[in-house]
Amino acid sequence: MEVFRPSTLDEALRLRAEHPQARPIQGGTDVMVELTFGDARPEALLDLSELAELRGFAEEDGLLRLGAGLTYTEAMQTPLASRLPALAEASRTVGSPQIRNRGTIGGNLGTASPAGDALPPLLAERAEVELASARGTRTMPLAEFLLGVKRTALAPGELVTAVRVRPCEGPQTFAKVGQRNAMVIAICSLAVVVDAEAGEVRAAFGSSAVTARCVVVPLAEAAELPERVVEAASPIDDVRATAAYRRHALRVLAARTLERCLRT
């Protein structure tokens, strides 16, 4: 298997165009598992972990730009954790410390699993995805980027380079149900953001539909949030949980996280 290791974003985009079959890899916490399980046998890998352009985060005029190479560990640290507390809480639920040191927000978007832990907090924050190719850069709402189970709107030649978020000032939180106290894939998860400025409450859930999904209700009708979340969900029975349990747990999580946000 060939491994390309570009040192600049331009070089990476050129390689991406030249080798469309090369699988992008960042922290490797998803791709390496697929390789080990034999679920994926790509002809080549495009290693993005050396790209300085994808690292860390920056803020300009209240707009946060999280590099695709931002790790979960970094997302849990101040000052970012105080700007995006739900993302920090979600990051804390990811794997073990070693996995959180390797795994990245960009990788979570690229994989686009319905269980991706970073997706609900970013959806609830109405994040936009920054996509780059040799042709240029474009952005699109995260909600439009996620098309299905591990399917995204990424066009040929494109890479996820960043997530752009304008954090709202209101309270927010994240909760995730798993059958173990740590290192577990979400049975279901939920992020809630109370956006007083927009006069609405947004809740995004994971592991209960083909993609993570966002539900918006006016602040005045916040009490209806749990029911609206359950209506928007279309969970399935699988080896981790039943659909009935997922619906029930989403309702409980929505009520609890909303109450947590409103009482602060």
Next chain:
Amino acid sequence: MSATTERPRLAVGRIGERLPREDAVPKVTGEFSYASDLSTPGMLWGDTLRSPHAHARVVSIDVTAALGLPGIHGALTHEDVPGKKLYGLEFADQPVLAIDRVRYVGEPVALVVAEHPEQARRALEAIVVEYEPLEPVVDMERALEQEPLHPDRPTMGHGYRDDRRPNVVRHLVIRHGDPDIAGDVVVTGTYELGIQDQAFLGPESGLAIPDGEGGVDIHVATQWLHVDRDQVAPCLDLRPEQVRLHLSGVGGSFGGREDLSMQIHSALLALHTGRPVKMVYDRAESFTGHVHRHPARIRCEHRATRDGRLTSVRMQILLDGGAYASSSTAVASNAASFGLGPYRVDNALIETTAVYTNNPPCGAMRGFGAVQTCFAAEAQMDQLAAELGLDPVELRLLNALEPGDSLPTGQVIEGSLPTREVIRRAAALPVPDQETLPRDPLRLPGGTGNTTTGEGIRRGVGFALGFKNICYSEGFDDFCAARVVLHADGSAVVHSAAAEVGQGVVGVMLQVARTELGTDEVTLAPHTTATVGSAGSTSASRMTWMAAGAVRDACRAALEERERRGGGEVDVERVHRHPRTTPLDPETGQITGERAHVALAVAAMRVVVEVDVELGLTRVVWVGTAQDVGKAVNPLALEGQIEGGTAQGLGLALMEEIVTRNGAIQNASFTDYLIPTALDMPPVEIELVEVPEPDAPYGVKGVGEPPTVVSTAAIVSAMRAATGRPLTRAPVRPDDICL
């Protein structure tokens, strides 16, 4: 408090000292060499083609295309097995490679050997097998009426109770006193347990090296080197001494390495190619590469007087043994023998049936049948206490089984069994106060998931008692050899084939030898079949007893021999035997001699849980336990066994289950087969109860299994107290609590 830290001492101590394990640091730092790390120049890689069907007729196997691929040195089928085509731990019913039928998903069908593991993998894809799928037998109740999966069975004239029903591996009925006798109160219940996996971290691995003279050396992670040899040699059509087994680094076993995995396969490939052949299972393959804990359905009826004395118990135990017999006959016997729990019951009817199905094969796992019945029996005792308005601990004290009492098999308990003492000591451990809110999510149910800040939390305290046998039973001629070489300079080398699987027998043998010989200059030779007789299995909580006995006897004999000769080097081997047992009567389930079981060990456990009753999530807050250990050889290692055994029982209570669909495992990975993490395990308060076992060297008892037997029952007892729900199935699913 001292400002300096004491350096950890290596195992140079004598019996009774707290000694850290010699392999502890290398295992944590990753330097320990496991069987999967084995390597030798010129080595080839073997791989296994496995059945995708739970039940099918094998019409044809064509390896031609595989043989033409680059790097391939051979592809073998059942036709290439030179000796016996079937093997098995207790009953030879398992084909080395599938012959005309496959009976479970993952059954080995063909082997390939290649220069590189990736070449081997591709060659497997090139093998063409024509199957004719058959209806799989997947329900253990229906198995008794469906078409038989095997032409011969242990129940067809092999010394067990004859049973003509299809698919019965063993049917054991223990009738004790008058089971129809009435009681003032009656409680009934049906309990179920899912399939638990040993989930050892080191997958099945080994290296087979041909000796150039027709024989083979097999380096492998296993539990019993000599029984592996005795199963491997006949299949290779070799004499036992032509097959030498050597213990490699074992990454846990818990019963899952009693049966063979890749031993015969790697040897076949090595002898076929004349080159060393390595095989390593990946994680998914490992889930089909070893047997699991039997899933069970247990129906109980307990009768008692109004003041709480048990008058009679009826139990019907059904165990799904899966596709092959493995150790199902012995597991069935254990489930029946210890089904009632450590209680005095004068009248009982216990019926155990183990069946064949097309589910994954089940066999030995820590607790060996007693785990399943303890879960049922202890739930019944709690129910009885509630019915009578008695304290559950008092009810257990009132009925406690003690020396002088009889087991339902008629065996009178003559050894040590301090049941009341372990109950009292465990019950006396102070339960921690409820922690105040707010708390770090890590100290709440749901853990890192941040699912509650205190909403929905109910606390519950539970109690359970469990026991099982120590050593092999029912007339099995069990022995353990050890060889001691005393050098002229006073130093000594101990040879033993006892498998160190992480439990600490290496330390035990060194402690015994140093104590007996009065010197610290003792080392252990590599564990192998080549230089010493069989040690028996690292199973049944027997190895501390048996290895301590054998090493003690060999040391004493060596000292006598040196005395007799007046000095010089001596080399002696001794075999230790525990008191003989005899089989149970196949018709009545009663003993045919003095005893069917050698000795017993009992443990009591008190547990505090917090359950989020709205989400069905549980945090085990605290565990306190008192265990009957005979004599603590190394209290530190013993506590490690209790903590580890408790964690395994916690796993069965809360999360560990192999899920199957039409016989196929759906969660063959550590992503979906969950085992407890450090954040799921509470601290364990431990009381060691030391009442020496009269028949055992130094009074020791095995300690590995009782914590696993009792902990699942104790944790679910606490969950019932917290939720008010019956919770009759383990593992408890969140749905069982909140839907």
